[in-house]
Amino acid sequence: MPEMPEVQGLVEFLRARVTGLTFTKASVTAFSALKTYDPPIDALVGSAATGVERHGKFVDVATTGGIHLVFHLAKAGWLRWYDVLPSTIIKPGKTPIALRVGFDDGSGFDLTEAGTKKSLAVYAVRSPADVPGIARLGPDPLDAGLDRDAFAALLAGRRTQIKGVLRDQSIIAGVGNAYSDEILHAAKMSPYALAANLTEAEVDTLYAAMITTLTEAIDAARGKPPADLKDAKRRGMRVHGRRGEACPVCGDEVRSVFFADNSLEYCPTCQTSGKILADRRLSRLLK
Template sequence: MPEMPEVQGLVDFLAGRVRGRTVRSARIASIAALKTFDPPIDALVGRAVSAVARHGKFVEIAMGDGLSLVFHLAKAGWLRWHETLPATVIRPGRSPIALRVGFDDGSGFDLTEAGTKKSLAVSVVRDPADVPGIARLGPDPLAPEFSRDVFADLVAGRRTQIKGLLRDQTIIAGIGNAYSDEILHAARMSPYAIVGDRDRAEIDRLYDALRETLAAAVEAASGRPPVELKDAKRRGMSVHGRAGEACPVCGDTVRSVFFADRSLEYCPTCQTGGRPLADRRLSRLLK
């Protein structure tokens, strides 16, 4: 799933290419992806892009006259950029393409989604806060105002596992399964640890790991075209997706715990005092 660093990479890429451009075409190929009906998708045609912004894991392409195209790539979605938009006709149900947008210089992009479980979401709104997922977002962890004290107040007294808290978009926006693994590895904390049981020194260590991990990932994504972002993310991982490999910090074997349709990865030596975690947790324990 694309998370904040990759989404920010997409935002930066798009901003350099579509800002000031006029939308020439906007076609939905998967009706399930379109979550709004007023304004209609074709209301974007003829409008000029004024800005591209990120809200958690959502991308907003804002028009200068009050409309925005907002999309969330979900677990299996991605953006495919075309310097020259293909002239081929998109056939609904026979293509991974959910949305195709073209601009007045002939360029454009497709939003695609792999697999059978379709969760990619597209909205056309007058205000990004009209998208329920954006309205519920917690603070951005890289915002200047997201201070050490703000973070400490945010997590104080919560009887929640740290892994689940980091992934909860209503508490902190933009972090998903992969970067929560990386943050916890950097902080030397078990994913099952209860946030409310951590002392201030541990909370400070978690805050530092969160900010440093995400800032480094955003920097690594900066300036890359969409086609390179997924591989750059994989290369930057220390534990996530690396079960069976050696921890780059201590050399212990990275382990996995599977839950629902995901897994978490961790290093026993770095995070759990050398003890492997029991792989029998129900998915509800990590939500």
């Protein structure tokens, strides 16, 4: 799933290429992806892009017509950019393309989604706040207002595993499964540690790990075209998606815990005092 660093890379890429261009096409080919009907998506045609912003994992393209094209790539979505947009006719249901957007200089992009579970979401709205997922977002982890004390206040009293807290978009916006693994590895913290039980020193360490991990990932994504962002993300991972490989810090084997539709990865030596986490959703550290 694209998370904050890759989405920020997409935003900066689009901002540099589409700002000032006029929409000539906005065609939805996977009708389940379109979550709004007023204004209609084709009302974008004839308006110019005035900027591109990120809200958590959402991309927001503002226009002179007062309409925002907002999309969320979900687990298996991606953006495919074209300097020259293909002229081929897209047949609904016969392609992974969910949305095709064109501009007056001939460029454009497709939003695509792999797999059978379709979760990619597209919105045409008058304000980003009209998108329910944006309206309930917590603070951005790199927002200046989310200092160490504000971060501690978000954790205080939460009898929830810290892995889940980091992934909860209503608490902190933009971090998902992959970067929560990376942050916790950098902090040398178990994913099953309870947020409310963290000491002041542990909060300090976790906050610093979050800022450093995400800042480095954004720097690695910056300037890359969409086609290169996924590989850049994979190369930067220390534990996520590295099951069976050696931890780059201590050399121990990276382990996984599997859930219904995803998994988490961690290093026992670095994060759980050598203990192996049981492969159950509600497990605790083995005694």
